[in-house]
Amino acid sequence: MSSLSLKHIEKIYPNGFHAVQDFNLEVEDKEFIIFVGPSGCGKSTTLRMIAGLEDISDGEFLIDGVKMNDVEPKDRDIAMVFQSYALYPHMTVRDNMGFALKLRNVPKDEIDAKVNEVAKILDLEKLLDRKPKALSGGQRQRVAMGRAIVRNPKVFLMDEPLSNLDAKLRVQMRTEIAKLHERLGTTIIYVTHDQTEAMTLGTRIVVMKDGIVQQINTPEHLYNKPCNLFVAGFIGSPQMNFLDAVVEVKGSDVFLHVGDDVLKVPDNKKQVLIDGGYDGKVVVLGVRPEYFGDGRGLEDQFCTLKCKIEVRELLGAEVFLYGDINGKQCTARVAPEVDLVHGMLATYSVNMDKIQLFDKETELNLLYHD
Amino acid sequence: MTQNEKAAAAKKRNHAIMITILIILFILFIMPFILVIINVFKDKADIVSNPLALIGAHGFTLKNFPEAMRKMDFFNVFKNSLIITVSATFLTILISSMTSFVIVRNGKWKMCTAVFALMVASMVIPFQVLMVPLVSVYGGIFNILNSRITLIFMHVGFSVSMATFMFHGAIHSTIPLELEEAALIDGCTRWQTFWKIVFPLLKPTIATVTIIDAMAFWNDYLLPSLVLTRKEIYTIPIATQQFYGTYSTDIGLVMAALLLAMLPILILYLFLQKYIVAGVTSGAVKG
Numbered sequence: 001m002s003s004l005s006l007k008h009i010e011k012i013y014p015n016g017f018h019a020v021q022d023f024n025l026e027v028e029d030k031e032f033i034i035f036v037g038p039s040g041c042g043k044s045t046t047l048r049m050i051a052g053l054e055d056i057s058d059g060e061f062l063i064d065g066v067k068m069n070d071v072e073p074k075d076r077d078i079a080m081v082f083q084s085y086a087l088y089p090h091m092t093v094r095d096n097m098g099f100a101l102k103l104r105n106v107p108k109d110e111i112d113a114k115v116n117e118v119a120k121i122l123d124l125e126k127l128l129d130r131k132p133k134a135l136s137g138g139q140r141q142r143v144a145m146g147r148a149i150v151r152n153p154k155v156f157l158m159d160e161p162l163s164n165l166d167a168k169l170r171v172q173m174r175t176e177i178a179k180l181h182e183r184l185g186t187t188i189i190y191v192t193h194d195q196t197e198a199m200t201l202g203t204r205i206v207v208m209k210d211g212i213v214q215q216i217n218t219p220e221h222l223y224n225k226p227c228n229l230f231v232a233g234f235i236g237s238p239q240m241n242f243l244d245a246v247v248e249v250k251g252s253d254v255f256l257h258v259g260d261d262v263l264k265v266p267d268n269k270k271q272v273l274i275d276g277g278y279d280g281k282v283v284v285l286g287v288r289p290e291y292f293g294d295g296r297g298l299e300d301q302f303c304t305l306k307c308k309i310e311v312r313e314l315l316g317a318e319v320f321l322y323g324d325i326n327g328k329q330c331t332a333r334v335a336p337e338v339d340l341v342h343g344m345l346a347t348y349s350v351n352m353d354k355i356q357l358f359d360k361e362t363e364l365n366l367l368y369h370d
Numbered sequence: 371m372t373q374n375e376k377a378a379a380a381k382k383r384n385h386a387i388m389i390t391i392l393i394i395l396f397i398l399f400i401m402p403f404i405l406v407i408i409n410v411f412k413d414k415a416d417i418v419s420n421p422l423a424l425i426g427a428h429g430f431t432l433k434n435f436p437e438a439m440r441k442m443d444f445f446n447v448f449k450n451s452l453i454i455t456v457s458a459t460f461l462t463i464l465i466s467s468m469t470s471f472v473i474v475r476n477g478k479w480k481m482c483t484a485v486f487a488l489m490v491a492s493m494v495i496p497f498q499v500l501m502v503p504l505v506s507v508y509g510g511i512f513n514i515l516n517s518r519i520t521l522i523f524m525h526v527g528f529s530v531s532m533a534t535f536m537f538h539g540a541i542h543s544t545i546p547l548e549l550e551e552a553a554l555i556d557g558c559t560r561w562q563t564f565w566k567i568v569f570p571l572l573k574p575t576i577a578t579v580t581i582i583d584a585m586a587f588w589n590d591y592l593l594p595s596l597v598l599t600r601k602e603i604y605t606i607p608i609a610t611q612q613f614y615g616t617y618s619t620d621i622g623l624v625m626a627a628l629l630l631a632m633l634p635i636l637i638l639y640l641f642l643q644k645y646i647v648a649g650v651t652s653g654a655v656k657g
Contacts, residue, residue, distance in 0.1 A: 053551050074557040086552035090570045103557035147556075 002064055002154035002187050003029055004050070009059035011045050011211070019045045020211045023059070027189070032181050034202035035191045037234070042211035043191045044159055050189060051080050051157050063154060074103075079148035080157040083164065085140045087132040093119075093143050094128040100151045118146045121183070138169045145177075149184065156188040162197065174200060195235055199223070207231050229363035232286050232356055238320065240286045240356070241330040243305075249279040255302065256285055259326035264302035266352050272366050273357070283366065286356030289320070292332035294340065295349030307332070307346045321346070406632075410434055410625040417621045434626035442609040442627055443601075451605040452634075454518055454594075455587040458525035462583050463576055465526065466533035471564055473534070474541045475550075486538065489531040497528070497592065505596050521597045525587050533579045540575040541568065577645030581638060588635050606631040 004027035011020035020042040027033050035043035048054040050061065052073035061068045068076055079100075087096050097118065098111040106114075119125045122142045132140055141161060148156055161177075162170045178201055181188055192198055198205050199219045207214040207222065207230070215227045219235075226232035232240045245256035245263070254270035256263040263285075265273065273283070295304040307330060311322040314336060321332040321340055325348075332348060340346045357366040371379075408424055409417045413433070416426025438444070473482045504524070509515040545568055553563040569576075591607040598604060610627040613620055639646075 051551075051555060053554070073551075073554045074559075078555065080552065080555050082548045082552060084546060084548050086546070086548040088549065088552075088567060090573075099553075100556035103562070151556075 005062040007060040010057045012057040030185050032188045032203045034198040034205045036198040037208035041208040047191045077154045079153040081144045081161045083160040085144040097146045118149045122146050158190040225368040229358045238331040243285045245285040247278040261305045284358040289331045289333035291351040291354045293349040294338045295347040305348050309344050414622050434622040438623045438626035447609040458522045458587045459584045461526045462529045467537045470534045470537035492531045574645040577642040
């Protein structure tokens with residue numbers, strides 16, 4: 001069992017920069033937690049505080065109920081995979097992988113057995129006597145993983161481990177990591193700025209911005225019920241489309257005016273706009289690209305938006321249409337059969353059951369709260 | 371002649387000029403060494419009559435070597451030189467590599483910046499300025515001249531700044547902080563991190579500092595001549611001095627002594643030469 005608890009964690013640098021603010025997280029055993037966010041959001045700093053490479057300015061960090069704030073990195077029983085892999089250049093793959101065990105005075109036979117076992121899992125058997133400079137990027141990455149696995153730590157920390165690989169290898173290694181987590185069943189905390197990695201690997205995702213946690217939840221939850229405009233925009237690729245819409249309450253119905261187009265808000269979403277006194281006010285309408293469709297013939301049903309198409313991108317199984325809706329750049333993901341091309345004034349249908357509504361000022365989601 | 375042919379001819383001409391200059395420089399550098407080699411196997415009369423002849427009129431002789439070795443008490447002075455050079459080089463590498471590690475990894479600590487600045491500044495002070503105060507302080511006040519330990523201490527003192535400067539550049543540019551962090555997580559203490567990770571990676575710089583300092587300590591004449599006055603603790607350069615007489619100099623013996631003096635350092639250089647270029651350029655270009 002290895003559970004982690006981060007309570008009101010703060011990181012303030014000597015120059016006064018507040019890198020992490022009031023970070024709270026409970027990590028259960030065997031969870032795969034992803035810290036995601038743009039550069040400088042504090043995700044790596046938080047990971048480094050967990051590793052013990054950065055001091056915690058305030059708050060409490062516990063592993064299995066034991067306070068770790070002032071415990072040396074070597075005594076935390078954690079392993080870390082670095083972005084640059086940080087393999088020791090003067091040691092062979094075998095020595096790199098066995099180094100931590102050697103420092104703990106584990107008998108040589110035991111080290112060899114353990115290294116061979118992990119090398120077999122990671123398909124590194126033939127590379128054990130090579131030095132890191134004689135390995136490819138993907139092989140180095142696997143050695144770095146192996147070095148961490150050999151120790152059988154309570155927690156794995158991974159700091160953007162795939163960011164130095166090319167796109168194809170990244171997808172391959174992503175699958176490998178997912179399989180490894182399944183096989184080893186260890187708690188993993190993984191930092192990335194790539195939302196695809198976050199969505200595919202994590203059991204829960206921590207979305208951060210400017211040192212503040214925005215939302216913590218499962219990938220599905222974050223995708224379908226983002227708590228604010230930032231999370232909605234960050235999770236999903238291509239990102240969610242945001243349009244300014246004026247709310248009109250007419251009798252028991254609620255309409256959204258986007259330029260000249262009018263959308264009728266579904267019954268299960270309208271009450272929040274009525275109760276919140278949004279009549280006549282501007283809200284932000286969020287529509288994911290896949291919830292746009294070819295809306296020709298649906299013009300009178302209050303579920304269409306006009307879009308001037310600027311670029312059509314065929315990706316094989318799907319098409320991205322980039323265009324302009326009421327002065328805002330929008331992306332639609334449609335089937336290749338949809339015959340909309342650049343230059344056309346298209347009519348998009350909007351799946352109104354899937355729309356998101358955000359307050360213009362607070363940027364909070366009006367429909368869902370965590 | 372076309373433009374391209376003109377450019378090619380000019381390039382060829384420049385190349386020829388450059389090669390000629392290099393050959394002249396090479397001859398100038400190598401000539402003293404060749405003179406030592408060809409004259410060490412001649413007797414005094416042959417050297418005086420024709421120093422440039424490959425073999426003298428009296429033929430090839432090895433008699434200069436035993437004579438030189440006996441006169442200069444070679445095994446004793448060799449032992450002194452070896453003790454002083456090895457100890458001073460070892461201590462310089464030990465102290466300066468650890469100092470530079472602390473300075474680089476605590477760059478935000480003002481004391482480190484100040485110490486490093488002071489060390490760099492000390493490199494520009496010529497030895498001749500310190501010569502007289504050095505002797506008067508160590509001889510007059512402390513009275514510790516005439517000791518190999520004092521000479522070792524002085525050698526280390528004079529060389530540690532330059533060595534620290536070189537190690538500083540190497541650590542700063544070639545050893546990523548992440549390696550040390552990985553070692554800390556793997557279970558190393560700071561001390562172990564330095565010795566097991568950082569120090570082995572400084573091999574090219576260690577080789578460069580070794581050859582530069584060992585050469586300087588082995589060949590140094592001025593400092594040992596100020597510190598050592600007892601014959602039994604003479605180093606090789608001091609011992610060769612006695613072959614230069616007021617009225618006559620036995621050139622054959624001088625040549626033999628010089629060759630014996632330069633051989634060990636030449637062998638050391640041959641062993642370490644593959645690291646020298648890497649060590650000198652480490653820190654110059656960010657990898």
